[in-house]
Amino acid sequence: MTFAVRDVPEIDVVILSRDESAINATVVSALRSQVGVNLSVHRIVGAPRSTDSGRIATIVRARNEGVHCGNSALVMFLDDDVVLASDCIARLHHALMSRRDQAGVAADYLGESSGVSPSKHVAMGATLFWRSVLQQQPFRYEPGRCECLCKCEDVRRLGLRIDYVAGARAEHRKQNLPCQSHSHAVAGEEFKAKEEHPAKILVAFNRRDVPRFRNGFLRTLRSCGNDEQVIAVGYGLYPSEITRLASEPNLRLISKPYNGQLPPVRRLSDFASVAAELPEQTPLAYWDAGDVLFQGKLLPLWALARSNPTKILAVREPSGYPENPAIRGWTQTISDMSMRRQVFERFATNPFLNSGFAAGSARAMRGYFEEAVRLRASSSLRGTTDWGDQTALNLFCHSDPERWAEVPQEWNYCVHDRVRGEVRISPEGIVFDRNGKVPTVVHGNARSLRQFAILR
Numbered sequence: 001m002t003f004a005v006r007d008v009p010e011i012d013v014v015i016l017s018r019d020e021s022a023i024n025a026t027v028v029s030a031l032r033s034q035v036g037v038n039l040s041v042h043r044i045v046g047a048p049r050s051t052d053s054g055r056i057a058t059i060v061r062a063r064n065e066g067v068h069c070g071n072s073a074l075v076m077f078l079d080d081d082v083v084l085a086s087d088c089i090a091r092l093h094h095a096l097m098s099r100r101d102q103a104g105v106a107a108d109y110l111g112e113s114s115g116v117s118p119s120k121h122v123a124m125g126a127t128l129f130w131r132s133v134l135q136q137q138p139f140r141y142e143p144g145r146c147e148c149l150c151k152c153e154d155v156r157r158l159g160l161r162i163d164y165v166a167g168a169r170a171e172h173r174k175q176n177l178p179c180q181s182h183s184h185a186v187a188g189e190e191f192k193a194k195e196e197h198p199a200k201i202l203v204a205f206n207r208r209d210v211p212r213f214r215n216g217f218l219r220t221l222r223s224c225g226n227d228e229q230v231i232a233v234g235y236g237l238y239p240s241e242i243t244r245l246a247s248e249p250n251l252r253l254i255s256k257p258y259n260g261q262l263p264p265v266r267r268l269s270d271f272a273s274v275a276a277e278l279p280e281q282t283p284l285a286y287w288d289a290g291d292v293l294f295q296g297k298l299l300p301l302w303a304l305a306r307s308n309p310t311k312i313l314a315v316r317e318p319s320g321y322p323e324n325p326a327i328r329g330w331t332q333t334i335s336d337m338s339m340r341r342q343v344f345e346r347f348a349t350n351p352f353l354n355s356g357f358a359a360g361s362a363r364a365m366r367g368y369f370e371e372a373v374r375l376r377a378s379s380s381l382r383g384t385t386d387w388g389d390q391t392a393l394n395l396f397c398h399s400d401p402e403r404w405a406e407v408p409q410e411w412n413y414c415v416h417d418r419v420r421g422e423v424r425i426s427p428e429g430i431v432f433d434r435n436g437k438v439p440t441v442v443h444g445n446a447r448s449l450r451q452f453a454i455l456r
Contacts, residue, residue, distance in 0.1 A: 011039055011074045015043045088168050093128065110172060118161075199305070201284075203217065204289065231254065233267060264388030278362040281309065283361060288357075297440070313359040316351035317354045318417045320351060321352065333384050334382065343395060346399070357441070359407075371396055413433065
């Protein structure tokens with residue numbers, strides 16, 4: 001299975017586990033949440049052989065088998081009880097590339113690193129290597145020395161470095177011990193999170209977008225096998241439109257009169273009311289109604305929301321400051337001069353998030369919606385020419401990094417503002433990114449899908 005995001009590097013991740021039971025959904029969700037990397041995931045499972053002298057011998061054999069999984073230049077070993085922060089692998093890759101003598105780098109999920117001097121022992125349960133180093137020198141062990149310590153010593157004898165990376169965060173679940181053998185592909189069904197509270201999709205639109213919502217958003221959502229309930233808030237709809245939409249399978253329509261406010265603003269308070277009615281753990285996501293196409297299953301997104309219950313999941317714009325003119329334009333019009341400077345600095349120094357999508361638990365989403373309503377009416381944003389909720393989303397997230405987590409752009413792949421050749425459309429209307437991957441959700445922000453004769 002491949003977890004693809006927009007940019008290189010390509011990394012083969014080898015998961016080691018004791019048996020063939022399903023991998024914990026939290027571990028898998030953490031892998032799916034990795035930003036800035038393309039991952040191909042392989043699994044090594046099996047039982048000890050009679051020729052193995054002990055558990056460590058089995059682990060050594062399994063790790064050496066994992067070296068041959070995939071064909072990218074980089075291999076990461078991950079134990080099946082280690083949960084990675086969403087930027088963990090990207091941080092490891094950056095550290096590995098920063099020094100020519102670096103053979104491997106690791107996330108300190110055991111709390112071994114002093115942070116001052118190199119660690120003599122580096123645990124292999126969340127470690128990124130150059131494949132060539134592993135091929136040159138297989139894993140081994142000695143009496144009283146685990147394969148981790150032997151690998152560290154072997155690498156350093158070659159004049160190379162291996163150590164933990166400060167800031168690469170990972171957590172040990174302290175359940176299963178890694179090991180064992182026999183390569184086995186990870187089955188897709190093992191990645192499905194248990195649905196204690198069925199996920200919901202929120203959407204809001206006025207009359208102008210009813211045809212695009214039905215013929216684009218809803219049609220492609222269902223054709224990809226996504227049967228989640230859609231809660232749609234429609235503004236100023238005709239009775240005939242209400243009747244037609246209410247007949248759509250698994251769609252709950254909330255019809256409200258038009259009051260002059262645009263949907264990206266008005267939806268904040270209406271979505272807050274909907275979220276307040278749902279169990280707090282319910283995974284939610286919203287997308288813009290009139291320019292979104294679905295190209296795949298949403299199950300991995302719901303797993304991300306379940307594994308990050310206190311955070312808003314968001315996707316960055318294709319371009320930030322200074323390329324994106326909205327950052328300067330929308331902040332320069334804030335009435336309060338001191339807030340104008342503060343907001344601009346936050347937007348210019350952080351990923352600029354697209355507000356056509358957000359996901360999270362009902363509790364986290366309600367917190368965002370209610371705070372966004374307050375921010376738009378406060379001195380923080382009063383006067384901005386932003387006609388929607390993008391400044392509110394960015395200010396909410398960048399005021400506290402713990403409030404949000406970045407997820408791959410495949411969950412809201414914005415077509416607008418991308419360089420020529422970065423987006424490709426097949427004759428059948430399938431959207432590909434520049435790496436040939438098919439994003440799960442395509443967002444034709446600024447009506448950019450019109451140039452491809454889609455959603456006219």
